[in-house]
Amino acid sequence: MRFALLGSGSEGNALVVQSGRSLILLDCGFSLKETVARLARLGLAPESLSGILVTHEHGDHISGVARLARKHSIPVWLTHGTLRAQEAVFAGLAITEIDSHNQFAIGDVQVQPYPVPHDAGEPVQFMFGDGARRLGVLTDAGHATQHVEAILSGCDALVLECNHDSGMLADGDYPWHLKQRVSGRFGHLSNDDAAALLARLDSSRLQHIVAAHLSRKNNLPELAVRALSGVLGCGGDWIGVATQQEGTGWREIA
Numbered sequence: 001m002r003f004a005l006l007g008s009g010s011e012g013n014a015l016v017v018q019s020g021r022s023l024i025l026l027d028c029g030f031s032l033k034e035t036v037a038r039l040a041r042l043g044l045a046p047e048s049l050s051g052i053l054v055t056h057e058h059g060d061h062i063s064g065v066a067r068l069a070r071k072h073s074i075p076v077w078l079t080h081g082t083l084r085a086q087e088a089v090f091a092g093l094a095i096t097e098i099d100s101h102n103q104f105a106i107g108d109v110q111v112q113p114y115p116v117p118h119d120a121g122e123p124v125q126f127m128f129g130d131g132a133r134r135l136g137v138l139t140d141a142g143h144a145t146q147h148v149e150a151i152l153s154g155c156d157a158l159v160l161e162c163n164h165d166s167g168m169l170a171d172g173d174y175p176w177h178l179k180q181r182v183s184g185r186f187g188h189l190s191n192d193d194a195a196a197l198l199a200r201l202d203s204s205r206l207q208h209i210v211a212a213h214l215s216r217k218n219n220l221p222e223l224a225v226r227a228l229s230g231v232l233g234c235g236g237d238w239i240g241v242a243t244q245q246e247g248t249g250w251r252e253i254a
Contacts, residue, residue, distance in 0.1 A: 081122020
């Protein structure tokens with residue numbers, strides 16, 4: 001199993017995971033042209049996608065889903081609440097509504113959705129598996145619940161939100177209401193929040209960790225790396241950072 005991020009941040013998010021003959025796109029917050037270009041950078045064509053999963057209805061996660069799905073006849077999986085929040089956007093697509101607690105499979109990829117606290121209709125994140133290895137993804141969550149911890153503990157690879165540095169956010173130029181939203185219990189994880197969650201997880205199997213959804217205005221890659229590496233007791237070069245423009249390259253989960 002392997003994974004890569006096409007890009008991560010408030011201007012657009014997308015992740016691909018592949019196992020066997022199955023290739024899944026998680027979210028698509030980029031234009032059709034940009035998505036195709038970013039897939040090509042990884043050696044992929046949109047026709048090779050087995051399906052698109054949607055975490056929630058915010059534009060940086062869904063703005064490119066409908067055009068990509070329509071043009072290339074790709075099925076889409078999402079929760080009922082996400083569909084209800086953007087029914088017009090998803091109209092006419094091959095939609096499968098998912099339960100936020102029930103596991104299912106898309107070809108060779110096992111998919112475990114799980115609910116997260118975020119200011120959206122029915123937001124979820126996902127754990128992916130191939131029967132032997134597991135990739136956990138957690139972004140767009142205001143805090144980590146016990147259920148989130150239980151899902152992510154013991155995974156082999158982890159994509160983890162490090163949205164903001166609390167000091168940079170507090171001292172920055174965001175209006176007060178936006179600072180409250182970002183740092184609130186239905187907003188985004190800070191570097192310290194991510195580190196605290198990581199410290200509570202069983203990381204004994206962890207082969208990869210990637211800091212994701214970093215704010216351009218309220219965070220720095222080195223701060224996110226410092227927070228996560230401090231918990232794991234590893235060198236900073238072992239911590240991956242997904243950027244807005246480049247995302248990441250492929251990462252193999254052995």
